Amino acid sequence: MTRWASRRSQLRVDAPRGLSRRLVIASALLALLMTATFLILFGAITRLRDAAALTGRSEEVLASSSRLERLIVDLETGERGYIITKDPTFLTPWETARAAVPQEAAEFRRLGTKIGGEQGKRAGQISSAVTSYLQDFSVPLVTKVQRQPGVSAAASVADGQRRVDRIRTDFDQFMGVQRRLTSRYEQHSLEASRRAMAMAGIAAVASFVLVFVFTSYLTRALVRPVRRASIMAADLARGELGVRMPETSLGEIGVLEQAFNTMARSLEMSHDKLRRVADEQAALRRVATLVARAVSPHEVFEAVAAELGRILAADFIVVNRFEPDRMETVVGSWKAEKNPEAAPPTGSCWSLEGRSLESSVERTGRPARVTDYQRATSGIGVWARTRGVRCGAGSPVVVEGRLWGVMIAFSMSEDPQPEGIEVRMTEYTELVGTAIANAESRAKLTAARARLVSASDETRRRIERDLHDGAQQRLVSLGLELRAAEGSIPDGHDVLRQRVAKTASGLSGVLEDLQEISRGLHPAILSRGGLHPAIKALARRSVVPVELDLHVARRLDERLEVAVYYIVAEAMTNATNHVDASVVRIHLHLDEDVIQMAVEDDGVGGAAVGGGSGLIGLKDRVEALGGTIDVRSPSGKGTSLQVRIPTWTA
Template identity: 35%
Template sequence: MHPPSAEPALSGPTGVVLMRGGLGRRITAASAMLAGVIGGVFAALAFAVAEERETTRLALHSQQALATANQLERLLIDIETGERGYLLTGQDKYLEPWHAARAEVPVVVRQLERSSITPEQRQRADGIARSVESYIADHSVPVVAQARAGDRTARSPATFDNGKRRIDGARAQFTEFAAAERQLSAERATASARTFRWLVGGGIAGATGSVLLIGLFAGYLMRFIVAPVRQAAAMSGRLAAGDLAVRMPAHGIGEIGVLSGSFNAMGRSLEQHRAELVASRARVVAATDRARYRIERDLHDGVQQRLVALTLDVRVIEADLPAGVEPVRRDLRAVAAGLNEVLDELREVSRGIHPAILTEAGLPAALRALARRSGLAVEVDTRVPGRLPDPAEVAVYYLVAEALTNVAKHADATAVRVEVEAGAHEVRLMVRDDGVGGATPARGSGLIGLTDRVEALGGTLRLTSPPGEGTELAVTLPLTDDPPASR
C-alpha cells in the first residue's frame, strides 16, 4: 500500500490540509487486509489453544501415572515392611498392613494401566505390575505361610536377601518409570513452548503488519496536524514550568502556524518581563544594602559618637564632684551605666543593619565574629582567598546569621559547621547542624527573605532537613558585581 500522494490534498481558507478523495477506498482496503491478518492470527491462536489442550491432557495422564506408580511403590514397601516385621518378631500385628496392602494392590495396578495411554507407558506399567505381583505371589505369601508353619528357612538370611533383591529390582523399575515420564513431560512441554512461540511470533508479525497498514494513512494527519498540536501542548507545559526560552518551530500550516507565532511572541514577552523583574529585584537588593550601610555609618559616626562623648562627660563630672555628695555621685554613675547599655544596644542594632567588621575586615573575620556572638558551638571553615563582591559578601553574611538564629531557636543542636568556599566564578556556602531537623522555609519570614535575596543575585538555595537528622543549608552565588539580567 502506497502512502497518500500530494494530489488529493488542498489547503482550505484557514490553511489546514484537507483530503479530497481516495481515503475511503484506502481505508476499506486496509480494513480488508487487517481482517485477513486478524483472522489468520485468530486461526493460529485457535490451533495453539488446541495444541496446548492436548499437551495438558497428556501431561495430566503423566501426572496421574506418576502418582499411581508412587502409590503402588508405597504399597510394595508396606508389604515388605509388614513381612519383615512379622519374620523378625513373629507378631501378627505386622501382618495387618501386609494384608491391607495386598488387598489394595490389584486396584492400584488397574489404575496404573488406565492412566498409561501410550504403548511405552503401557509396557513399563505392565513390567511394574508383573514385578509387584511376582514379589507378592512368589515370595511374600509363601514366606509368611512358611513362617506361620514354623519353618525356620522362612527367617534365614537367604530368604531376606532374596526378598531384598526382588524389592530392589521393583524399585529400579519404579525409578525408571518416573524418569521416563518426567522426560516425556519435559519433551512435550518443550515442543509445546516452541510451537507456541512460533505462533505468537506470527501473531505479532500479523498485528505489526496491521498497525503499519493503518499507520500509512494515519501518518499524514499525525505529521501535519496532530504532531504540531502535541508539540504546542508540550511547549506550553515547559513554559508553565518556568522555561521561558522555549520556542515552537516558526513554520506551520494554517492555524498551526498562527498558533506557533502567537506562542513564540508570548514566550518572548514573558522572558523579557521576567528579565526586567529579576534585574529590578537585584537593584532593590543593592539599594537596600547601600541604605543599610549608610544608616550603619550614620549611627556609628553620629549617635554612637555622641553617646560615647556624653558618657565621658558624665564620668568627668562624677570625678569633679566634691566630697559629701554621694547621692549625686550614685545618680551620675547610674546615668553613665545607662548610657553604656544604650551604647551597647545601639552597636547591636548597628551590626544587624550592616556589620562594620564585614566592610573593614572581610567575610571570614565577620563570620568568625558572628559565630562567637551566637552562643553556639560553631566551627567556621572559610576558603576565601580575597575580598568578594559586596552583594555576595552581604548575602553570605546574612544567610549565616539567619541560619544561626534558626539553629538557636528551633534546632536544639549541639554543634554547627559553616563552610564557605569561593571559586573563580561562584561562592558556595554550607551550614550544617546536628539538631532535630524538620525545618522548612515556610516556618518564618527570615529564610523566605534570604531566598529572595539569593534568587535576585542569580543564585540557588537548597534546604535539606529530614526529621531527626539535622539541617543543611546549601547556597551557591555567582561572583559578579552586576545584577543578573535573567535567571
C-alpha cells in the same frame, strides 16, 4: 466527516441488492415452511384435543351411568329386604340411595345432553325411568309398608324387581354402545397423534434441509468473505497497509470488498501524513517542555528553529526580533545538514526596508508568503536570493498582544511550499511568544527583587551611618563628660559620686546595645574587612559553638557579601533560638563564578520557608541575585541550608 457520509450514501445507492434479495427469499421460504409446519401441527393438535375431549366425556358418562345403576340396585335391595324382614336396618342404604339418586340422575342427564345424539336420548330416558322408579314406586311402597306393617307386598316386590331389571337392561345397552363409542374415540385420538407426529417429523426434516442449505449459502456468500476481511483487517492493524481483498463476491459483500480496498489505499496514503502529525506533536511537546522548564529564550529559539526545520523539511529557519529603528535581529536560526550554505548568524542585524516577507509581517501583523525572492530587496531578502532560496513562509511572533518578531521558513526547492504551512508554524510561534513573555516576567520579577533588596540594604547602611555618626558619637561624648564630672566631685560626696558612676555605666550599656543594633543593621566590619572577618565576628558572638570552613580569597560585590552575611546570621539565630542546636557548621567556598555555601546544625529540625520565618527573606534575597537556596530540615535531624549564588549577577 461530510465527505465520508456522502460516500456512504453513494454506496447505499449504487450497491447491488443481489445478496439482500437472496437472503430475503431464503428467509421467506424458511418462514413459510415454519408457518406451514405450525399450522399443520396446530390442526393435528386441535383434532387430537377434540378426540381426547370426546373420550373424556364418554368416560364421564360411563362413570355416571355406573354410579346411577349402583344406586338403583341399592334402592331395590333395601326396599326388598325391609318389606320381607321388616328390619329397619335395610332402610339405611335405601335412604342413602334415595338421597343421592336425584342429583346423580340429573348429572347423568346433563352428561348425556353433552354427548348428544341417540346416546343423549337414551341417557334422558334412563334418567326419567330411574326418577319414576324412585318417586312413583319405591318411595310409595316403603311408605305403605311402614304405615301398614301387616299388609302383604310380595307382588309389589316382584313388580319392583322387574322394573329394576328393565332399567338395568337399559343401562347395559347404553353402556355397551358408549364403550364402543369410547373405543372409537380413542382410536381416532391415536390416529390424530400419529398424523401429528408424522407431520412434525416431515416439517422438521424439511426445516433442517432448508436451514442447512441456507447456512451453506451464508457461509459461502457471507461468512467466508467476512472472515477473510477480518484477517486482512488484522493485517492492516499490524501495519501491513498493502493488503487487498479479491473483489469476487456478489451484492453487498462485493461492495464491502471494494470499500475495504478503498480504505486500505486511503490508510496507506494517509500513513505518512499521520506520521508527520505525530512528529509535529512530539516536537511541540519537546519545545513546550523547554518552555515549562523556564530555559533561556535563546535555547527555545534554537530548539524551535531546529524542530520546525525538520518538520517542514525546510532549508533554513530564522527567528528574528523586530527593533524600533526598522531593523531586525536574528535571535535563532537553523539550516538543513545537506545545505552547504550557512544560516544568518545569531545576533546579526538586518534592515527591514524594501520588499520582503518579514517587512510584510511587520506591517500587517499577519502570516505572509513569498513565492519568488528575485524581487526581494530587504536585508534578509537579499541574503535569501543570493543563497538560491526560491520561496518562504513567515508567521508573526506575538508577545502579550504586541508584535515581537517573525519566524521564517525558507525553501530552495522549485516546488511551492504546501498549503497551511503558516498555520503549522503558528503553534511554534505561540510557544516562542510564551517563552519570551515568561523570560521577561522573570527578568522583571528578578529586577524588582533586586531593587527591593538594594533599597533595604541602602536603608540599613543609612541608618547604621546615622547611628554611628550621630547618636553613638553623642552617647560617647556624654559618657566622657560624666566620667569627667565623676572625677571632679570633691571628697565627702560619695552618694553623688556613686549616682554619677551608675549613670555613666548605664550610658555605656546603652551605647553597647546601640552598637549591637548597628552591627545587625549593617555591620561596619563587613564593609571594612569583607566576609571572612565578619563571619568570624558572628561566630565569636554566638552562644552556640560554631565550626567555620571559609575559603574566600578575595572581596566580592557588596550585594553578594551582604546576602552571604545575612544567610549566616539568620541560620545562627535560628540555631540559637529555635532548634536547640549544640553546634553550627558553616562552609563557604568561592569558585571562579559561583559562591557555594552550606550552613548546618544538629538541632530538632522542622524549619520551613514561609509562615513568617526569616528564611523567606533570605530566599527573596538569594533569588534576586539569580541564586538558589535549598532548605532541608527533617524533624529531629537538624537543619541544612544549601546556597548557590553566581558571582556574575552582581
